Amino acid sequence: TDLALIRNFSIIAHIDHGKSTLADRLIQRTGGLTEREMSAQVLDNMDIEKERGITIKAQTVRLNYTAKDGLTYELNLMDTPGHVDFAYEVSRSLAACEGALLVVDAAQGVEAQTLANVYQSIEHDHEIVPVINKIDLPAAEPEKVRTEIEDIIGIDASDAVMASAKSGIGIDEVLEAIVTKIPPPKGERDQPLKAMLVDSWYDPYLGVVILVRVIDGVIKKGLQVKFMQGGTEHLIDRVGAFTPKRVDLPELGPGEIGFITAQIKEVEQAKVGDTVTTVKNGATQALPGYKEVQPVVFCGLFPVDANDFEKLRESIGKLRLNDASFSFEMESSAALGFGFRCGFLGLLHLEIIQERLSREYDLDLITTAPSVVYRLSMTDGTIKELHNPADMPDPVKIAEMEEPWIKATIYTPDEYLGSILKLCQDRRGIQIDLTYIGGRAQVTYELPLNEVVFDFYDRLKSISRGYASFDYEQIGLREGDLVMMNILVNNEPVDALSMIVHRSQAEARGRGLVERLKELIPRHMFKVPIQAAIGAKVIARETISAMRKDVTAKCYGGDISRKKKLLDKQKEGKKRMREYGNVSIPQEAFIAALRMG
Numbered sequence: 001t002d003l004a005l006i007r008n009f010s011i012i013a014h015i016d017h018g019k020s021t022l023a024d025r026l027i028q029r030t031g032g033l034t035e036r037e038m039s040a041q042v043l044d045n046m047d048i049e050k051e052r053g054i055t056i057k058a059q060t061v062r063l064n065y066t067a068k069d070g071l072t073y074e075l076n077l078m079d080t081p082g083h084v085d086f087a088y089e090v091s092r093s094l095a096a097c098e099g100a101l102l103v104v105d106a107a108q109g110v111e112a113q114t115l116a117n118v119y120q121s122i123e124h125d126h127e128i129v130p131v132i133n134k135i136d137l138p139a140a141e142p143e144k145v146r147t148e149i150e151d152i153i154g155i156d157a158s159d160a161v162m163a164s165a166k167s168g169i170g171i172d173e174v175l176e177a178i179v180t181k182i183p184p185p186k187g188e189r190d191q192p193l194k195a196m197l198v199d200s201w202y203d204p205y206l207g208v209v210i211l212v213r214v215i216d217g218v219i220k221k222g223l224q225v226k227f228m229q230g231g232t233e234h235l236i237d238r239v240g241a242f243t244p245k246r247v248d249l250p251e252l253g254p255g256e257i258g259f260i261t262a263q264i265k266e267v268e269q270a271k272v273g274d275t276v277t278t279v280k281n282g283a284t285q286a287l288p289g290y291k292e293v294q295p296v297v298f299c300g301l302f303p304v305d306a307n308d309f310e311k312l313r314e315s316i317g318k319l320r321l322n323d324a325s326f327s328f329e330m331e332s333s334a335a336l337g338f339g340f341r342c343g344f345l346g347l348l349h350l351e352i353i354q355e356r357l358s359r360e361y362d363l364d365l366i367t368t369a370p371s372v373v374y375r376l377s378m379t380d381g382t383i384k385e386l387h388n389p390a391d392m393p394d395p396v397k398i399a400e401m402e403e404p405w406i407k408a409t410i411y412t413p414d415e416y417l418g419s420i421l422k423l424c425q426d427r428r429g430i431q432i433d434l435t436y437i438g439g440r441a442q443v444t445y446e447l448p449l450n451e452v453v454f455d456f457y458d459r460l461k462s463i464s465r466g467y468a469s470f471d472y473e474q475i476g477l478r479e480g481d482l483v484m485m486n487i488l489v490n491n492e493p494v495d496a497l498s499m500i501v502h503r504s505q506a507e508a509r510g511r512g513l514v515e516r517l518k519e520l521i522p523r524h525m526f527k528v529p530i531q532a533a534i535g536a537k538v539i540a541r542e543t544i545s546a547m548r549k550d551v552t553a554k555c556y557g558g559d560i561s562r563k564k565k566l567l568d569k570q571k572e573g574k575k576r577m578r579e580y581g582n583v584s585i586p587q588e589a590f591i592a593a594l595r596m597g
């Protein structure tokens with residue numbers, strides 16, 4: 001395709017502002033699918049994505065649009081993941097485009113997440129086309145939003161497109177704006193091949209499918225290519241695009257976005273950001289911006305029923321086929337038996353994997369407290385990375401302990417600001433900036449990631465009635481006075497509940513946990529002490545009183561074999577219970593305890 005006829009763009013929008021609806025409209029209008037083939041929302045194709053309204057895996061569609069100038073353009077619409085956990089994937093998708101549609105809800109206005117994405121888009125030198133969506137709503141204030149876009153983001157919104165993706169208003173205007181405002185890509189056909197690996201996923205029929213943006217040169221079937229960062233070589237066996245139906249194409253030229261397959265078995269071999277070139281006469285220099293993504297949040301996943309371990313192993317393996325960014329290794333816990341220590345890009349990523357395991361693979365799981373990666377400088381001069389509180393070395397051998405910090409941007413109606421500042425303050429936050437823009441506040445805090453992986457996001461949402469939005473980036477490691485806190489039930493440490501906390505938070509968190517556990521663990525025939533301790537020092541204690549005698553007599557009376565039978569039955573029915581020092585802890589107790597952190 002002639003470069004002048006190509007437009008590559010993405011859509012930036014806060015969740016629910018109408019990105020998917022608009023994308024569907026664009027596909028419908030350009031005839032990529034027949035009416036019947038248009039399922040509710042084409043771009044978000046996973047259940048979890050649909051339910052949560054977020055895009056996890058980027059999808060890209062090619063649309064052919066005949067513009068008012070009579071020419072037919074190739075529009076490549078790239079959908080980007082809508083969550084901060086996938087910031088790197090977003091950055092690569094943006095790097096593959098020349099422009100972006102900025103969709104803002106006419107009734108809600110600009111949100112923090114939108115801001116972060118817009119700034120990224122601006123950093124990639126994108127031409128940004130503002131689209132004010134949902135103008136059909138009675139609460140719509142398009143003129144106010146137009147001013148907001150100019151005041152807050154600082155881009156010209158004088159010719160923003162007024163649209164209602166739902167009612168189909170302004171769709172032609174959006175398409176014309178894409179063609180007239182977004183610049184065509186640049187590239188040289190006779191230069192050595194350079195294509196950026198934008199995304200990859202596993203398809204049961206095709207193997208690993210790789211989404212590429214060709215920068216220079218041409219990619220076609222039969223070419224022997226190499227991945228410059230990964231170092232592997234592959235024979236291209238298919239080249240094509242999604243319209244959104246998959247169509248094979250003879251080639252992808254400079255400026256084009258499409259897919260290739262090359263009989264690759266694992267997504268791990270096709271790393272986002274890598275450069276694809278030819279083995280013969282290839283490029284000598286890889287594209288800039290490549291980064292190896294590392295998991296930042298770790299937790300243990302254990303089957304509730306020990307018999308499900310093999311099933312868990314298999315299911316995790318299958319998920320991993322499609323997601324090279326999460327890691328796992330076998331782990332055994334005194335309390336929970338065999339399971340896996342898994343690493344994730346962030347909390348949402350963790351939740352997605354957990355949810356898919358229970359939903360798609362029908363597994364009942366216990367998740368241990370999420371932990372960030374700590375860096376330990378040992379007294380012997382070595383450096384250790386700690387992914388699991390259970391591996392915490394003897395504190396006397398640790399010279400210094402560092403924890404990851406983030407810079408968080410919170411955007412909120414100002415009535416909730418007071419509670420939000422308090423929340424950040426309670427979580428060891430350092431306020432960096434606070435600005436007001438028309439009844440809303442934007443506040444920037446530096447926070448230890450460790451304080452955010454627990455229930456920060458849930459708390460933020462609840463104190464702001466869902467109105468506050470939150471976005472973050474990692475800013476590196478800082479020294480912290482961190483200690484290992486153990487939870488003892490009936491004097492037995494429950495390894496799954498141990499966590500690393502800041503010394504100043506230990507007592508409050510320990511108290512919260514033991515109080516919660518007291519409510520959640522059923523009574524036994526004996527008194528059950530629940531303690532939080534740092535080393536030998538108990539910092540919080542609660543006691544569950546014993547059951548009354550007459551009740552226990554009914555339950556546990558009779559001869560030994562009868563008692564055993566009863567107990568066996570109980571075990572069958574209460575698979576979800578775990579035993580610690582003769583104490584049964586229901587799985588709900590774990591989950592609830594861990595949720596609050």
Ligand code: GDP
Pocket residue numbers: 013014015016017018019020021022053054133134135136137163164165166167
């Ligand atoms: P996304 O999260 O940005 O992808 O948002 P969606 O496209 O999923 O839209 C979120 C919700 O807003 C859905 O219930 C849509 O039906 C609704 N919606 C999208 N566009 C419009 C619009 O123009 N007008 C109205 N009234 N609702 C819309």
Ligand code: MG
Pocket residue numbers: 019020021044053054055
């Ligand atoms: Mg969506």
